[in-house]
Amino acid sequence: MSYHESPAPITADAVDALFVAIVEVCENSFFAFVESCEPDRFAALVQRLAPPVEQLIETPFPELKRRDGRSAREVSGRVDRPKLSEWVEASLTFTGSAFSGTMEIIVPVRLARHLVASLLGLSQEVQLHEVELREHQVFDGIGEFANMICGAWLTDLSGSQAFNLEPPKVSRLPLDWSPLADPSGEPEQGYRLCVDDLPWRIRVRPSNG
Amino acid sequence: MAEQTAAVAETRPLNILIVDDSATMRTMIRRVVDLTELPLGTVYEATNGLEALHILETCMVHAVFTDINMPVMTGYELLTEIARREAWKDILRIVISTDGSRLRQEEVRELNVNLYIRKPFRPEVVRDVLSRIASTHNR
Numbered sequence: 001m002s003y004h005e006s007p008a009p010i011t012a013d014a015v016d017a018l019f020v021a022i023v024e025v026c027e028n029s030f031f032a033f034v035e036s037c038e039p040d041r042f043a044a045l046v047q048r049l050a051p052p053v054e055q056l057i058e059t060p061f062p063e064l065k066r067r068d069g070r071s072a073r074e075v076s077g078r079v080d081r082p083k084l085s086e087w088v089e090a091s092l093t094f095t096g097s098a099f100s101g102t103m104e105i106i107v108p109v110r111l112a113r114h115l116v117a118s119l120l121g122l123s124q125e126v127q128l129h130e131v132e133l134r135e136h137q138v139f140d141g142i143g144e145f146a147n148m149i150c151g152a153w154l155t156d157l158s159g160s161q162a163f164n165l166e167p168p169k170v171s172r173l174p175l176d177w178s179p180l181a182d183p184s185g186e187p188e189q190g191y192r193l194c195v196d197d198l199p200w201r202i203r204v205r206p207s208n209g
Numbered sequence: 210m211a212e213q214t215a216a217v218a219e220t221r222p223l224n225i226l227i228v229d230d231s232a233t234m235r236t237m238i239r240r241v242v243d244l245t246e247l248p249l250g251t252v253y254e255a256t257n258g259l260e261a262l263h264i265l266e267t268c269m270v271h272a273v274f275t276d277i278n279m280p281v282m283t284g285y286e287l288l289t290e291i292a293r294r295e296a297w298k299d300i301l302r303i304v305i306s307t308d309g310s311r312l313r314q315e316e317v318r319e320l321n322v323n324l325y326i327r328k329p330f331r332p333e334v335v336r337d338v339l340s341r342i343a344s345t346h347n348r
Contacts, residue, residue: 029329116233121240121332141233148328151307155327160311165278167230 010189010206014098014157019191021153022202029148031118032195042192045199046179049086049108084172087179088112088139090146096154096163101206104190105146106179109138109172111198116141143168149202222250223343224268228261228275228284229305234328238274238305241332247343258282262290265297272301272342274335277308277317288320301342305330 019036026034037045091104107115116138133141146168154163179201190203225242229235235254242252253268255261259282264270273291277284284304291297302322306313309327317325326334 025329028331119233119237121237137233140231144231144233147231147307151309151328155307155309158310162310162312162316163308165307167278167280 010099010204015189017156018149018153018189018202018204021149021156022191022193024152025145025148026195029119030115030145032115034193034195037192037194037199039192042194042199043180045194045197048197049110049199085175085177086110087173087177088142088170089173090139090142090168090170092143092146092150092168093166094150094154094163096158097161098154098157099206101204103146103150104203104205105142105149105200106173106202107142107200108179108198111195111200112138112142114196114198115145119144139170143170146170222248223271223339224250224253225339226253226255226261226264226268226270226273226275228255228258228273228279228287230256230276230279232256234276234305237332238335241335242339244332245336245339245343247339256281258284258287258290261287265291265300270300272303272339274303274305277304277306277313285317285320288317288322292320301345303338305335 023034026032086109087106088109089104089106091102093102094100113133116133119141122133147165150165154165179199190201193200193202227235227238227242229238235256239252239254242249251268253264253270255264257279258275261273261275262282265273273287275284275287284306288302288304291300291302298321302320303324303326304317304322305326305328307328309325314325324338326338
């Protein structure tokens with residue numbers, strides 16, 4: 001049983017094929033059991049994720065003032081870095097005979113690390129929290145995750161026809177981005193999913209209806 | 210003991226070239242290669258077809274595992290170049306790609322590709338391929 005989002009021009013068969021591709025990639029290469037999520041459960045799993053480190057640090061400590069009333073931040077002229085969320089997005093553009101468009105995969109960093117460690121066989125050797133993966137390695141691995149899902153899906157849909165995948169673009173989403181938000185306007189299809197109770201989303205936006 | 214020594218002496222180490230723009234995939238394939246316990250020589254890595262050509266021109270390589278979709282020079286262009294050169298006719302060619310369409314597979318088969326592995330794949334698939342290559346290599 002699967003749950004998919006708002007109606008869009010992609011056929012129901014294509015949406016089903018997307019879920020088959022997700023399962024194939026997760027089980028065969030990332031050794032992960034993937035489930036679809038009803039919106040309520042998805043929201044609960046999102047809430048369970050730990051808040052960003054920046055929020056944890058900023059909440060309990062009031063800013064200390066100097067004798068002249070200015071804060072250390074004002075004196076040093078330090079500018080805060082833009083804050084980024086704990087969610088990563090991998091997006092890639094594809095052109096195929098069935099249709100063309102963009103696929104977006106949105107995962108929390110924790111799940112991204114888990115998946116990449118599994119692909120590399122690291123999680124079998126050590127506890128996951130001990131795995132040292134740099135951000136660029138996680139981004140590269142999640143890009144490959146998106147690439148495989150899109151490739152497996154288009155292979156199924158395209159049959160004998162060839163298709164083209166652009167290299168995936170991976171970045172952290174802004175801190176004010178919400179994984180629960182449903183962007184309106186453009187048609188899209190997708191799934192809310194989870195792996196080991198870690199929520200993630202996949203969306204497809206066809207470009208030619 | 211003497212038999213073992215003779216067997217080792219007869220075994221020619223297999224040099225492998227892994228071509229993929231994803232460092233994660235190169236690492237994954239290399240890990241599988243390392244776990245096979247086959248008589249491997251050097252495992253080279255390249256991030257695109259052009260880098261792979263430089264390695265082929267300067268090193269002895271027996272088998273190439275290549276992706277298709279890569280920047281700078283694609284796997285298809287690399288395989289075309291390998292097929293063009295007489296000196297490289299014995300190199301075994303294995304494609305590992307997300308593109309499993311029949312058209313793409315037929316395109317590269319015309320370039321004497323020995324095997325086409327579609328991503329996602331289980332590590333055992335690469336291990337089995339390597340075992341077959343190693344047995345052919347040492348025949």
